[in-house]
Amino acid sequence: xxxxxxxxxxxxxxxxxxxxxxxxxxxxxxxxxxxxxxxxxxxxxxxxxxxxxxxxxxxxxxxxxxxxxxxxxxxxxxxxxxxxxxxxxxxxxxxxxxxxxxxxxxxxxxxxxxxxxxxxxxxxxxxxxxxxxxxxxxxxxxxxxxxxxxxxxxxxxxxxxxxxxxxxxxxxxxxxxxxxxxxxxxxxxxxxxxxxxxxxxxxxxxxxxxxxxxxxxxxxxxxxxxxxxxxxxxxxxxxxxxxxxxxxxxxxxxxxxxxxxxxxxxxxxxxxxxxxxxxxxxxxxxxxxxxxxxxxxxxxxxxxxxxxxxxxxxxxxxxxxxxxxxxxxxxxxxxxxxxxxxxxxxxxxxxxxxxxxxxxxxxxxxxxxxxxxxxxxxxxxxxxxxxxxxxxxxxxxxxxxxxxxxxxxxxxxxxxxxxxxxxxxxxxxxxxxxxxxxxxxxxxxxxxxxxxxxx
Amino acid sequence: xxxxxxxxxxxxxxxxxxxxxxxxxxxxxxxxxxxxxxxxxxxxxxxxxxxxxxxxxxxxxxxxxxxxxxxxxxxxxxxxxxxxxxxxxxxxxxxxxxxxxxxxxxxxxxxxxxxxxxxxxxxxxxxxxxxxxxxxxxxxxxxxxxxxxxxxxxxxxxxxxxxxxxxxxxxxxxxxxxxxxxxxxxxxxxxxxxxxxxxxxxxxxxxxxxxxxxxxxxxxxxxxxxxxxxxxxxxxxxxxxxxxxxxxxxxxxxxxxxxxxxxxxxxxxxxxxxxxxxxxxxxxxxxxxxxxxxxxxxxxxxxxxxxxxxxxxxxxxxxxxxxxxxxxxxxxxxxxxxxxxxxxxxxxxxxxxxxxxxxxxxxxxxxxxxxxxxxxxxxxxxxxxxxxxxxxxxxxxxxxxxxxxxxxxxxxxxxxxxxxxxxxxxxxxxxxxxxxxxxxxxxxxxxxxxxxxxx
Numbered sequence: 001x002x003x004x005x006x007x008x009x010x011x012x013x014x015x016x017x018x019x020x021x022x023x024x025x026x027x028x029x030x031x032x033x034x035x036x037x038x039x040x041x042x043x044x045x046x047x048x049x050x051x052x053x054x055x056x057x058x059x060x061x062x063x064x065x066x067x068x069x070x071x072x073x074x075x076x077x078x079x080x081x082x083x084x085x086x087x088x089x090x091x092x093x094x095x096x097x098x099x100x101x102x103x104x105x106x107x108x109x110x111x112x113x114x115x116x117x118x119x120x121x122x123x124x125x126x127x128x129x130x131x132x133x134x135x136x137x138x139x140x141x142x143x144x145x146x147x148x149x150x151x152x153x154x155x156x157x158x159x160x161x162x163x164x165x166x167x168x169x170x171x172x173x174x175x176x177x178x179x180x181x182x183x184x185x186x187x188x189x190x191x192x193x194x195x196x197x198x199x200x201x202x203x204x205x206x207x208x209x210x211x212x213x214x215x216x217x218x219x220x221x222x223x224x225x226x227x228x229x230x231x232x233x234x235x236x237x238x239x240x241x242x243x244x245x246x247x248x249x250x251x252x253x254x255x256x257x258x259x260x261x262x263x264x265x266x267x268x269x270x271x272x273x274x275x276x277x278x279x280x281x282x283x284x285x286x287x288x289x290x291x292x293x294x295x296x297x298x299x300x301x302x303x304x305x306x307x308x309x310x311x312x313x314x315x316x317x318x319x320x321x322x323x324x325x326x327x328x329x330x331x332x333x334x335x336x337x338x339x340x341x342x343x344x345x346x347x348x349x350x351x352x353x354x355x356x357x358x359x360x361x362x363x364x365x366x367x368x369x370x371x372x373x374x375x376x377x378x379x380x381x382x383x384x385x386x387x388x389x390x391x392x393x394x395x396x397x398x399x400x401x402x403x404x405x406x407x408x409x410x411x412x413x414x415x416x417x418x419x420x421x422x423x424x425x426x427x428x429x430x431x432x433x434x435x436x437x438x439x440x441x442x443x444x445x446x447x448x449x450x451x452x453x454x455x
Numbered sequence: 456x457x458x459x460x461x462x463x464x465x466x467x468x469x470x471x472x473x474x475x476x477x478x479x480x481x482x483x484x485x486x487x488x489x490x491x492x493x494x495x496x497x498x499x500x501x502x503x504x505x506x507x508x509x510x511x512x513x514x515x516x517x518x519x520x521x522x523x524x525x526x527x528x529x530x531x532x533x534x535x536x537x538x539x540x541x542x543x544x545x546x547x548x549x550x551x552x553x554x555x556x557x558x559x560x561x562x563x564x565x566x567x568x569x570x571x572x573x574x575x576x577x578x579x580x581x582x583x584x585x586x587x588x589x590x591x592x593x594x595x596x597x598x599x600x601x602x603x604x605x606x607x608x609x610x611x612x613x614x615x616x617x618x619x620x621x622x623x624x625x626x627x628x629x630x631x632x633x634x635x636x637x638x639x640x641x642x643x644x645x646x647x648x649x650x651x652x653x654x655x656x657x658x659x660x661x662x663x664x665x666x667x668x669x670x671x672x673x674x675x676x677x678x679x680x681x682x683x684x685x686x687x688x689x690x691x692x693x694x695x696x697x698x699x700x701x702x703x704x705x706x707x708x709x710x711x712x713x714x715x716x717x718x719x720x721x722x723x724x725x726x727x728x729x730x731x732x733x734x735x736x737x738x739x740x741x742x743x744x745x746x747x748x749x750x751x752x753x754x755x756x757x758x759x760x761x762x763x764x765x766x767x768x769x770x771x772x773x774x775x776x777x778x779x780x781x782x783x784x785x786x787x788x789x790x791x792x793x794x795x796x797x798x799x800x801x802x803x804x805x806x807x808x809x810x811x812x813x814x815x816x817x818x819x820x821x822x823x824x825x826x827x828x829x830x831x832x833x834x835x836x837x838x839x840x841x842x843x844x845x846x847x848x849x850x851x852x853x854x855x856x857x858x859x860x861x862x863x864x865x866x867x868x869x870x871x872x873x874x875x876x877x878x879x880x881x882x883x884x885x886x887x888x889x890x891x892x893x894x895x896x897x898x899x900x901x902x903x904x905x906x907x908x909x910x
Contacts, residue, residue, distance in 0.1 A: 162837070237766070314697060434732065
């Protein structure tokens with residue numbers, strides 16, 4: 001079998017085996033997704049009934065297509081899959097993305113073995129089975145059960161389609177999204193290590209998020225990935241940490257997981273930053289993708305709201321980030337335009353009275369002081385403030401000083417949606433919660449240190 | 456001074472001293488908020504310029520009003536406040552909510568002392584200074600700088616207006632919100648203990664959320680509150696935990712805080728459940744308000760998405776909740792209608808194929824089995840599913856079994872907004888993240904145990 005898996009992401013043609021005529025069915029929605037997301041290659045729906053789906057001719061079998069096809073997406077019942085893989089191989093298809101479930105994840109290891117034997121014999125690479133599909137937004141290729149996702153620099157490897165689905169929905173709350181997504185499913189052939197090595201080489205991928213329950217190749221993973229330590233930001237969320245979680249992970253992807261401590265150790269040795277939640281996985285990957293040359297651990301919190309500033313400071317300290325007071329010199333500079341109701345001790349509390357000028361001038365003085373490595377800029381608009389004032393101040397600051405990352409954390413929901421979209425449209429990634437913001441800062445500091453060790 | 460503070464929440468008439476004619480100014484927006492939220496009492500804007508604001512006659516001074524007024528909201532510059540408090544007292548006003556900042560929080564202790572002396576001499580109770588105001592949604596009374604908030608059974612005491620603002624915005628993402636809100640500010644007179652005792656008596660308040668940086672009465676707080684242990688759910692977020700956070704809290708509300716460990720100990724002795732984030736403060740308070748008779752620590756996770764189910768299980772275990780497997784008997788029952796692709800081991804993974812029937816029948820069998828104390832019901836809709844199916848299954852379940860709390864966690868954002876609103880309209884409070892859901896479950900288990908000890 002080819003060790004190259006690039007063709008999965010940029011196929012010139014794709015078959016959907018198990019395409020359905022019925023809206024709402026997976027086999028229909030997959031065809032619709034591939035079509036509506038603007039895939040420019042040829043699409044071959046396959047279903048013994050023939051006919052048409054969304055204006056596309058339906059072929060009765062793979063061999064009926066009599067065309068060169070790169071990749072087949074398979075959604076037929078599990079017992080039919082090994083034979084379809086054989087057919088695909090005979091037809092010259094290089095890879096199958098198997099969405100169908102009902103293999104080792106429910107104890108049906110024999111069927112999965114048969115599938116893999118056919119794949120090897122007929123020279124077909126497999127993603128899955130029990131995969132939620134793959135996405136490459138650069139090629140407008142969306143062969144995936146999850147909802148659409150905005151484009152962006154983050155790529156995601158996930159042993160759960162739904163973890164992808166949640167992160168894609170988070171991306172839609174802003175502007176910045178994903179480049180590639182692979183749901184490895186049971187990883188019977190292509191596994192997370194293969195995809196990770198591919199993404200480390202992929203120029204469009206600026207950071208990599210991983211949701212992993214089981215590493216299918218513990219020691220070789222460590223050996224292969226360790227040498228790339230610090231090359232690109234990699235952030236991981238481990239699923240299945242304790243007894244019930246391990247049992248759950250076993251049911252989910254059909255593999256037995258090692259103790260959690262082993263994973264944490266492997267992540268550490270490979271330079272992978274570990275996070276505790278889906279939200280922090282998304283924000284850390286997104287923010288690391290944009291601020292990949294930052295360094296240090298000194299955070300200044302600039303806020304218009306005391307409480308959220310205090311909560312952020314607590315979280316920074318609990319993760320080992322430093323939140324030092326400004327120098328007397330910097331405080332003096334700030335006090336030339338900030339009135340005495342503002343606190344200058346870090347958090348810099350601009351109070352609810354803050355508008356564009358206070359934000360802009362404060363961010364500018366801090367940036368030029370070189371006293372901090374990161375600015376966490378919190379905005380909770382009171383009823384008499386338009387948060388766009390704070391958003392514009394941050395965007396305008398980047399025209400003057402772009403060396404120090406500013407992480408905006410505007411709270412919450414519809415109240416700040418316009419500001420978040422405005423910031424992200426200007427390539428300034430936002431965090432949606434204080435915890436997500438602080439984990440992202442810690443990630444920046446972690447990768448900064450790794451790059452220092454590498455160079 | 457009166458020890459009663461009830462009048463603050465149900466005034467028959469209110470003055471706004473420092474009312475402004477200019478939209479966007481605090482003194483204008485406060486008048487607008489009180490007016491637009493449907494306050495049925497009399498409103499007296501006060502400004503030496505006179506004129507009209509939003510159709511209301513503006514009085515040149517408090518004494519000009521020649522009417523009985525219960526409460527004055529003060530937004531004038533700090534140095535004018537002590538004298539205004541005196542005027543209020545002379546006019547028979549019972550309490551002042553002082554929004555104005557510039558007192559002990561910026562080191563101006565002398566001015567705060569003068570203010571308090573006048574309050575005592577002229578028999579006026581004070582909320583603030585440096586308060587963001589108060590809200591009582593039952594009386595449509597919104598004397599607060601923060602945006603509007605939906606009604607609900609949660610009351611909030613906060614030493615930060617903006618923590619309230621964030622929680623109100625979270626409430627607007629659903630349907631269920633707040634009953635009362637008090638921003639104590641510098642707490643020069645009425646402090647968090649006074650408000651807490653009031654809310655413990657208040658029949659409309661079903662649970663109490665507290666954001667606290669400094670307890671102004673450590674030992675007496677402990678002594679007063681401990682006897683109410685387990686009476687109502689009380690959930691706290693402590694701001695200012697470590698060195699920089701403590702420094703920040705000192706700047707914010709002008710008080711020196713004790714070490715964090717002291718607070719944790721006091722919370723524990725008073726039966727107050729501590730949470731680490733604003734999101735978990737909101738969801739734990741909201742969910743505790745509705746499920747206040749639940750008990751136990753056995754959680755079953757019912758999900759249509761493996762990964763989020765595994766992450767939830769991990770978090771449950773890390774907080775000491777139990778996620779046991781169903782009995783063989785229950786598994787057999789479930790397997791009569793769930794196909795073999797579903798996992799029955801807890802998490803019950805219904806897979807992406809789940810629709811109304813699988814959700815409803817699974818929830819029903821679990822409820823009638825009595826094997827669990829709480830159901831965490833996760834839904835991450837894939838592209839071919841309408842999450843309303845899962846939402847309707849939960850609402851319909853409550854018509855049959857309402858004993859066991861079902862905590863819905865639908866992810867994420869606009870994809871599930873309609874479902875969340877539907878569930879909350881039917882009085883089923885939702886969590887917006889897995890972490891928030893799991894902290895809420897832990898809160899239910901915590902208060903269940905306390906009630907057991909109390910009875």
